Amino acid sequence: MPVYENKYKIRAWAAQKGLFRLLAFSRFTYLQLKDKKPVQTFFIMSWAPFIITLGLIYLTINVKILDKFGIPLKALPQINAKFFKYYLFWQMPFVLFFTMVIGPPLIANDIRHKALPMILSKPISRAEYILGKFLILFILLSMVTWMQGVLLFIATTAAMPGESNWLQFFWSETIWILPRIFIFSLIVIITMNLLALCFSSLTNNHRFAGVGLIMFIIGSMVVAGMASQIFHMNILKSLSPVFSITNIAEFMFYTASVSYRSGNQLVVSVVYLLLLWGVSLLVLFSRVRAFSVFRE
16 A cells, blocks of 8 residues: 555554464465465365265264165274374375475565564564464464364264263273374474474575475485385384374374384384474574564
């Protein structure tokens, strides 16, 4: 809006504080995404597995329909912790897509447009800036992962007959699937989010940031896989965020038929991810601090 038009109006509402102020980053990013049809299409597609899984749950519960079409019950997956683990795995391509498309420009564009020094000259700290950017992907990836998992859990609990093992062992076994869904999704979201922000802060070109991010994810998988084969040490696979997340999932969603066997590999995976989070945060704060010249 040109200044000479004199159409500016005094803001009639009070300035937002706390978390609501940080959500402004998310709001403006989502407004920009409304013109990107591929992102909207993929978001709609990310709910397709949810609909399909609801249908599988319905068929598993209604045995009469299976008998009518001659489908054996064994042909359908059992509804247990392992079932929800695979569901979250099915959502990982969508998590990677949204991370690659939305994550790299978050800080890189602020650096490119020289907006970062101006933002940090306002009454907003470096931690608040990083948290505001973090919430952009956190909200979106939450809708793709744990929110869908929780809705499936609620739908399954509501539809299961009273004599099912799901309800008979609800408070001793079934209920613990719920925190597993949330914690595992949180691990995935934090890992992908911090990596995306870290690479975004290293350059003013979001394409370079995206290439660096995907090269790190794929490259670490290749290097960790080759190292484990060369040295005959399966534990070296944990030196990849993808393999580490998979190891943690195998431990969290174990069942009576699928038990977790390698405790050392789990420890290495957890330590690796914690170090990865720490390094990413260190790089983020150091890079953002370099632009906070007006606050020094």
